[in-house]
Amino acid sequence: xxxxxxxxxVALLIASLILTTSFLQTTMACDCDSKCEARCSKTExxxxxxxxxxxxxxxxxxxVPSGTYGNKSECPCYRDMLNSKGKPKCP
Numbered sequence: 001x002x003x004x005x006x007x008x009x010v011a012l013l014i015a016s017l018i019l020t021t022s023f024l025q026t027t028m029a030c031d032c033d034s035k036c037e038a039r040c041s042k043t044e045x046x047x048x049x050x051x052x053x054x055x056x057x058x059x060x061x062x063x064v065p066s067g068t069y070g071n072k073s074e075c076p077c078y079r080d081m082l083n084s085k086g087k088p089k090c091p
Contacts (some may be wrong), residue, residue, distance in 0.1 A: 032057035035064040040091060042068045049091045056081055056090035 032054050040049035057064050060077035072079035072090075083089040 031062050032064070035062070039064050039068060043091070052089060053091050 036050050036053035036057055039053050040046055043049045053064065056078050059081065060075060063075040063078055065071040065074045065078060072088075078090045079088075081089045
């Protein structure tokens, strides 16, 4: 009997996709950290700013407006995200 290589190849493909996805998420998280650090550098509430900036950055695929304030038109996803009270979520 000859064994098929298809199950092995499918398993290998799935494993490589999982590893690639986790690597990209880790890379994006690191990128969000540096972008949010710059964005929140002048705020008095640094911890809070970083928390929400990271959430917004990850949901918007690494998009954070330039500068420490304003410029939200550069990133519509970041600009349009609202909290439960209908106010802007992202710093």
